[in-house]
Amino acid sequence: MPFSIVRDDISRVHADVLVNAANVRLAPGGGVCGALFSAAGFDEMRAACEAIGGCATGDAVATPAFNLPARWCVHAVGPIWRGGRAHEEELLHRCYRSAFARAVELGARSVAFPLISAGIYGFPVERALAIVREEVAAFLRHHDEVALTLVVFERAVVQMGNALVEQVQEYIDDEYVDSSSFMRRDMGELERELQWTEDASAPLSVEMAEPVAPPECLQEDDASIAAPRPFVASSIRMPGAAMPGAPSRAGATLDAEIAQLVATLDAPFSTTLLALIDARGMTDAEVYHRANISRQLFSKIRGNESYRPSKQTVVALAIALELDMSATQDLLARAGFTLSKSSKFDVIVRFFIERGIYDLFQLNEVLFAYDLPLVGSV
Structure with a gap:
């Protein structure tokens, strides 16, 4: 199945698995995390996460989706950006792999996920997008039956990245x-051909000829005028067509x-x-x-x-x-x-x-x- 990008609130996206950008404590947060907790049912989701106890950076765990339009919610913990000196890229790669692996274990056929770590965790958007490309391509080579969707709240995120x-x-x-420019040249040539002037909008002055009475033989009340013959389509001969009764060599x-x-x-x-x-x-x-x-x-x-x-x-x-x-x-x-x-x-x-x-x-x-x-x- 293919990869797509949509602009939406991830808590309203329909998929087998919705991925949450979680923290190591699996505690309610803001942004994507807050939206998913709220839409799932805050108390139910918090209780399910507390029962797990936490998750290491780069790993992912699953809970029921409760009231979300999904079957499961996979909580993936991305790294906080620390200038690139703390193996952040490697951890983000592992984070996506872990989230997709949990989805496969659950038997999911569709997964919607956010741009993990690119929000308040400060991961550079351009590099975050590059990692998504790499991990999605690697995953779909072996799991082409699963549809993956990157969900962003604003198109500007992708523009920046x-x-x-x-x-x-x-x-x-x-x-x-x-x-x-080409169109302007064409219009200029057309104007010259038609000899338009700068005052082309001025009304045209046309001298009307005096009406001329039709000849007596064509007066409306002349009873000698024959009635018009009805139109018969078969009487029309197309150019190149054979005369009636002649061999149709042109048609052949x-x-x-x-x-x-x-x-x-x-x-x-x-x-x-x-x-x-x-x-x-x-x-x-x-x-x-x-x-x-x-x-x-x-x-x-x-x-x-x-x-x-x-x-x-x-x-x-x-x-x-x-x-x-x-x-x-x-x-x-x-x-x-x-x-x-x-x-x-x-x-x-x-x-x-x-x-x-x-x-x-x-x-x-x-x-x-x-x-x-x-x-x-x-």
């Missing part, structure tokens, strides 16, 4: 400036041309994708893991030559295969899509491909920061 967001914004601005030629076009269609999306996978020397599992799509979806694509995926899925597969822009556009075209310069989603994808950045998690973080659909995640 991904250094590419600012570069992408500059790229978007440049592309839009180029596009708008048209049918032959259409048959020839159909017979020489490009290979469909599914066939092209599988050929690219073989050419890259990759396995199916490598591709769908890197594309952040489920094994079930990939099986549909493989098993149905006529399958038409979404644009986000095609982009995810192009990123997984590390295709250049030309090959990406070709793969998209076989599913009926393209990457343009008039869509923010398309421009962001182009930024990553043109720079050879084939990290789908980072791409999704940038898309999330712009409130755009994520790629893969299905």
Whole structure:
């Protein structure tokens, strides 16, 4: 199953397991911890945590979820940032591994978790996000049946944590400036062709001719005017069509041309994708893991030559295969899509491909920061 990012209050997210950013005493706290305790039922959750007694930094324990929209709550204790001198990164890695391991032990199929230690514990957001990417990728390689969701309260958290967001914004601005300049040039040429003047808004002055009476033979009350004949569609002959009763050679030629076009269609999306996978020397599992799509979806694509995926899925597969822009556009075209310069989603994808950045998690973080659909995640 894929990895996704959502903006929400984690205490309202539906999943088998909700992960709490806990402290070593498993005591009620603020932020994520306070929200989960409150939504679960404060007294019940506190009693369950007190019964466990505590949890070491980097470890995780489980309790019932009580009134939360989940089956279990896993309490994971992240490190307090101390300048990077106290093995904080190693402890945060271990914290996520412990939380995911508890979820697997419980038989969970979906896990929602916060950005642990990046709040009041002061862990640098950029590094915290990088650790999430690494641990999620490692976990899903062996547990692709589990869906993981990072829950953040504000998009700004991801914007702060991904250094590419600012570069992408500059790229978007440049592309839009180029596009708008092109449009202005086109409009300028059109104005010249139409010989518009600065006073184009002035009303036109038109001299109306004196009305001329129709000839006597065309007066309305002339009883000699024949009634109009009704329209008969069959009386219309299309250009190139044979005369009635004549052999339809033009029609036969048209049918032959259409048959020839159909017979020489490009290979469909599914066939092209599988050929690219073989050419890259990759396995199916490598591709769908890197594309952040489920094994079930990939099986549909493989098993149905006529399958038409979404644009986000095609982009995810192009990123997984590390295709250049030309090959990406070709793969998209076989599913009926393209990457343009008039869509923010398309421009962001182009930024990553043109720079050879084939990290789908980072791409999704940038898309999330712009409130755009994520790629893969299905």
